[in-house]
Every structure is written in C-alpha cells, then in structure tokens.
Amino acid sequence: MSQPELLSQDFELGFTYTRSTGPVVGRFLTDLRDRIIVGIKGSDGKVYVPPMEYDPVTAEELSEFVEVGQSGEVVSWCWVKEPRDSHPSAVPFAWALIKLDGADVPMVHVLRASAESEVSTGMRVTARWAEETRGFITDIDGFVAAGDES
C-alpha cells in the first residue's frame, strides 16, 4: 500500500479582527499618540483621567473632555524590588497612583526612580514619553520626579 499524502498547514494563533476603542477610550489613546493627556468630566464635576466612558455613580454616558497637565502628585505608591518578567521595567521601580494637575481622580502608572528612598507620597512627578508614541497607555513610558524628565 502506498504511503498516504500527509496534509499540513501553517497555523498562526491570533485574533484576526481589530477592535474599535470607541469615542472615549479612542480619543484618549489618540491624544496620547500626540503627547497630550485628556480626562473627562463626570456628573459630580470631577475630572477622571484616563477618561471613563460611563459615570461611575450615575452610569450616564460621558463626553466632556478636558486636557490636563503632564505633571502631578503621587497619591500612593509601592516599590517593586524584584520586577516580574512582564513588568515594564527590568530594574526596581514604583507603581504609583498619580493625580495629574487638573484631574480629580488619580491614575495608575509606572514611576521610575533609582531607589525607594527617592519616592514619597505627595511628591511631584512628570510624564516621560516613549520615543515612539503609537496610541497606547504605554506611550507614557513612565513618570519621573519633576525636574528629571529629560
């Protein structure tokens, strides 16, 4: 009996669709690409950064965008001594809740510092942009102590 022909096919695991981020998340990410940070005003008058699509209290649709500053204050933080492989830093760094100037609600992002002793609650920090911005939250490479952004 002759050897049957083996069927073979290359297979690449992936999601073969793109997803629209919509008018709120999309606006925020597009502005990040242009190195601008925007928030959105909630029903309570608070400015949420990053912008939320729906009000966290009333569930109302939100649409009033507000450009906020690229510097702000550390509301809370933790020090990562042993970064995980997935973390956006190979050397020790901080995660921080950062309230940007003009915002009422803090956002989670990376705070780059050379030692834990250089980080404190209430410290002023400034966004440092990635070399290439592509419309992702990681367009902000991280925050650094104000005055250290260069």
Added chain:
Amino acid sequence: MKDIAIVSFAQSDCVRNAGAKNEVELIMPVIKSALGAAGLSTAQDVDFTCSGSCDYQQGAAFAFVLGVDALGAVPPIKESHVEMDAAWALYEAILKIRMGHADSALVYGFGKSSPGELPTVLSQQLDPYYLAPLWVDTVSLAAMQARMMLDQGVMEEADMAAVVARSRRNALANNPHAQLKGEVAVEQLLAEETWVSPLRKHDCCPVSDGASAMVLCTVEKAREWGKPYAVISGIDHRIETHNLGARDLTRSVSTEQAAAVAGVSDGAIEVAEIYAPYSHQEIILTRALGLGSETVVNPSGGVLAGNLMMASGLSRIGEVAQRIINGDIKRGLAHATSGPCLQHNLVTVLEAA
C-alpha cells in the same frame, strides 16, 4: 420564599503545587466527600450543579467544561458555571432554588494556580486599555492600598503583622488543610524585609492549588434527608467601579452595603470567616462589617493560611456552615471577595435551625 440550608461542605488541603494532578482529580474527592456527608452518592442525586473557576488560570477558553468530567454528567444534568469564585456559584444556586427550579444543589470551586504566575495572570483581567497593557499585578495594587492606609494613619504596620500572627496561630490550632501555620511573633514578622513595599511577603496570601464543594437544599429537603444543617438567613453582593482611582481604597463601601442587606447587625456574630488576601484588607473588612471583640475572626486562619483562587470564597461560607452543623456556634457570617483591592464583595449570614 423558601429557606435554604447548607447540609455539607468539603475542602481539599491547600498545597503550593498539586503536581501532576489535574483539575478533575482535585475536584473529585471534595465532591465525593460533600455528597457523601449529605447522604448522596452522585451529582444525579441533586437537581442542579454550579461551579466557579477561572479560565485564565488554565489559559484556555472554556477550560471549566473539563471540570464537568468530575461529575459523571450522563444521563444529562442541569449544570451551570460562573467565571468567579464559587461563592457566586452558591449565589446562583440559591436563586435557582428560590425560583422553584430546584430543591437541591451541588456547588464546587477549583483552582490550580501553580502552573502560572498568579499575580501576572490576574493583571490581564484588569481594564484592557488602561491597566492590562502595563501588566500591573494584583500584589502591587494591594500594596498601594496598604500605603494609603498607613499614610492616613488608619492602621500601623504592627496591626498588619498582628493579623498575620493570628492567622498562622489559628491555622495551627484549627485548620488541617492550611498551607501556612505556626506560632510567630509580631516583632519577628516586622523584622522581615519588605517585598512589594509596604507589603512583606507574609502580608500576602500564599498561592495554592485545590478545590472545595458544598451541598445545599431547601430546609424541607434537609429535614427529609434527616441531616443537620445551617440556614442561610441573608446573602447579598455589591460591586464598586473598576476605576481604582475613583474608589476610596481605605474602606469597602460594597461590603458595608452587602452587610446591611444581608442583615449582619440583626444579631450577634460569633464567628466571621473573611476573604482578605492581604493582611491590611482584613482590617478594612472587619471595620466594614462592623465586627467587634465578641466575634472570632477567621478561626481557620483565613486565606493568609491558604488561598484556593476561585474556591476560597465558598470555603469561607463552608467554614462557618460546618461550625453551625457541628453545633459549635449559632450564628456567623462569611465574606467572599473578587477583583483588585476588594472591588466586589459578597456577605452571607448563617444561622442554626
């Protein structure tokens, strides 16, 4: 509305790595044990079955379906699943019974966390645009919550260490399934280095493999079976916004709301089993639940002694129910949580018949 009774509960040991045992092999012993204690032999003997687990742990869509192999689902059974802790599978089963669609149910939860890096896996359940791409892990989020509490002076590091010392001591005295147990002094704990500062390793629950299971039914059915039981006198769950910055992380508003609806303050709470994956969260939760010195908190050691991701919430309820079934206490509460920094909370009040 029909009163609902918990008739039996079983849990596996919490182990760091169950090795070659797969999920079905983790589930089967606890199901057999819970059914046996209720005088039943298979899942065919209850009207409904519901499980809680997380596909992210196995890294495959619909991975929970494999768990059904543990049931012997032929001939077909009525079955459901929640992508949540099995405490919420219990909630679904309660609704099913209250609606009159079932008189009895088997609930189980399982998690094998050892093959992955759990805090990293859970980072991918966060906001897909604002948080998941940063890979911020759940330990780090909890650490920022703890820092806020320390900064505001609502607790001190020694209070956190005291929670851990009590957990280890209680686990040693009362919990043969615990992964971490022993006598350890607060000073000893505080002398350890920080891990994700301000948290030390011991402030964080361990990562465990295992499963737990429970049989519940109407009170009428429990009497028919002739088994002792604990009555669920109140249950409620509430969730807060996914925006961490918009929450007051130093308290748990959703727990306060659920506790009020569940009727926690309608009587004395002898025992409270609380799902606090981090030491400071137990402090937040005991305050949110309004517990005082008359309540024994986490006699099992809680999840700081062993955390079966997706089953530990059900186990909290089982720990309290079992104490009532054994006749040790008359009234207690169990709490379950889900999501980062106590986002979603479920409170159950249990009473003797």
